[in-house]
Amino acid sequence: MSSNSETQAHHVVLFPFMSKGHTIPILHLAHLLLRRGHAVTVFTTVANRPFIDHSIAHTSASVVDLPFPQNVADDIPAGIESTDKLPSMSLFYSFANCTKHMQPAFERAIETLPRVNFIVSDWFLWWTLESASKFNIPRFVYHGMSYYSAAVNWAVFPNRLLFGPESDDELITVDPFPWVKVTRNDFEQQFREPEPKGLDFEFFMNAAMAQMNSYGVIFNSFHELEPFFVDYWNRECSPKAWSVGPLCLAERPKESHSKPSWVQWLDKKREQGSSVLYVAFGSQADISPAQLKEIAIGLEASKVNFLWVTRKTESEVLEGFEERVKDWGIVVREWVDQREILMHECVQGFLSHCGWNSVLESICAGVPILAWPMLAEQHLNARMVAEEIKVGLRVETVDGSVRGFVKWEGLQKMVRELMEGEMGKEARKKGNELAVMAKKAVDDGGSSCRTIDLLIHETCIV
Ligand code: UDP
Numbered sequence: 001m002s003s004n005s006e007t008q009a010h011h012v013v014l015f016p017f018m019s020k021g022h023t024i025p026i027l028h029l030a031h032l033l034l035r036r037g038h039a040v041t042v043f044t045t046v047a048n049r050p051f052i053d054h055s056i057a058h059t060s061a062s063v064v065d066l067p068f069p070q071n072v073a074d075d076i077p078a079g080i081e082s083t084d085k086l087p088s089m090s091l092f093y094s095f096a097n098c099t100k101h102m103q104p105a106f107e108r109a110i111e112t113l114p115r116v117n118f119i120v121s122d123w124f125l126w127w128t129l130e131s132a133s134k135f136n137i138p139r140f141v142y143h144g145m146s147y148y149s150a151a152v153n154w155a156v157f158p159n160r161l162l163f164g165p166e167s168d169d170e171l172i173t174v175d176p177f178p179w180v181k182v183t184r185n186d187f188e189q190q191f192r193e194p195e196p197k198g199l200d201f202e203f204f205m206n207a208a209m210a211q212m213n214s215y216g217v218i219f220n221s222f223h224e225l226e227p228f229f230v231d232y233w234n235r236e237c238s239p240k241a242w243s244v245g246p247l248c249l250a251e252r253p254k255e256s257h258s259k260p261s262w263v264q265w266l267d268k269k270r271e272q273g274s275s276v277l278y279v280a281f282g283s284q285a286d287i288s289p290a291q292l293k294e295i296a297i298g299l300e301a302s303k304v305n306f307l308w309v310t311r312k313t314e315s316e317v318l319e320g321f322e323e324r325v326k327d328w329g330i331v332v333r334e335w336v337d338q339r340e341i342l343m344h345e346c347v348q349g350f351l352s353h354c355g356w357n358s359v360l361e362s363i364c365a366g367v368p369i370l371a372w373p374m375l376a377e378q379h380l381n382a383r384m385v386a387e388e389i390k391v392g393l394r395v396e397t398v399d400g401s402v403r404g405f406v407k408w409e410g411l412q413k414m415v416r417e418l419m420e421g422e423m424g425k426e427a428r429k430k431g432n433e434l435a436v437m438a439k440k441a442v443d444d445g446g447s448s449c450r451t452i453d454l455l456i457h458e459t460c461i462v
């Protein structure tokens with residue numbers, strides 16, 4: 001990566017939200033800035049500190065851990081400081097609301113730091129805008145979405161497009177992009193009400209207003225991936241966007257002395273000339289017991305080699321499953337380095353919930369996706385994957401609804417199509433093309449590399 005010799009070293013404050021999918025890309029951004037010679041301070045909470053320390057060990061980055069507010073919300077158990085530890089994702093907004101109580105401690109800490117050139121803080125930490133303004137520091141928002149999803153949201157909500165159709169599954173044309181069709185089911189329930197109100201909506205509005213009033217928004221994407229939507233954002237939406245991704249390419253997966261058992265298993269599959277399907281649904285998906293069982297039966301019936309990462313025990317999935325599939329599939333319950341798995345030569349398909357990090361990591365590895373969205377903006381990401389950039393297929397639900405139940409027969413059929421069929425082949429070809437473009441974007445002189453230079457330059461003179 002180049003550094004811009006005309007600009008002085010900056011001091012940048014990074015404040016990721018307390019969920020893995022929001023923290024990991026911000027830590028990649030930290031590495032990018034550090035390599036360019038800038039000073040970085042990462043804010044986190046006490047319980048999240050070890051994860052941060054592990055990622056930036058052996059660098060000059062500083063970490064400030066603030067206490068996570070206790071006894072603020074009755075429904076958040078003491079000691080839970082990360083969304084992947086929540087008993088249910090229905091507590092998400094209650095958890096996110098607690099963070100506002102960190103504002104005084106955050107401001108006291110900022111006061112003691114050397115001059116800060118800019119802050120990058122998460123969309124969910126909307127109150128950091130007020131803190132940044134107090135100290136006259138530009139704040140950039142990080143929300144971790146694609147331009148496609150952000151632009152579709154921007155077009156759908158103010159124009160109340162969700163309130164025309166009678167059914168939740170009826171296709172709606174998104175006006176500024178007539179080839180894009182969505183359904184009400186592609187959006188979370190709380191935002192589908194004609195007159196939304198309540199805690200979630202209030203939180204959402206605070207975050208949206210804070211974004212509008214921030215200096216800029218950092219997108220973990222690259223121009224060549226979704227040029228139309230990048231241009232739309234910069235023409236119609238605010239604040240100004242900066243595409244600095246894919247951030248997952250900022251550093252290589254960490255080398256370790258001993259290979260984890262699942263990587264050894266993948267090596268063996270490679271030696272046998274076999275291809276493997278990687279199955280993972282991110283760090284926080286709530287999957288029903290009935291649905292888990294269908295996944296197991298479908299994978300067993302497909303006879304496709306698979307590596308499935310899940311925190312569920314075998315009795316929560318399907319008794320005897322692991323013994324029966326042992327010749328072609330393994331289940332991993334530990335934290336894995338997902339990028340390392342996706343980059344393994346034998347991994348040729350990804351059954352994914354379409355969290356935006358997972359989509360980008362798959363694109364960068366040239367691995368096609370079987371899209372099975374679950375929550376948040378994952379349904380829009382799945383549409384983007386299958387319909388816009390065409391690097392994947394979608395799972396088949398029993399009733400055709402994007403939120404419908406997936407039976408094992410439909411899963412088996414689509415797994416085979418992804419791994420062995422013509423549609424899978426096409427998606428793999430497209431994925432490989434995009435992988436090359438992604439790498440170019442972050443290399444010296446590439447679009448994302450130049451954007452970081454511009455951002456640094458611009459924040460010199462603010
Ligand atoms: N991840 C990982 N190991 C795991 C589980 C998740 O490395 O065992 C990483 C994954 O590579 C991605 C992030 O966690 O970077 C999950 O983000 P994503 O947006 O895909 O999904 P979310 O967890 O936010 O739903």
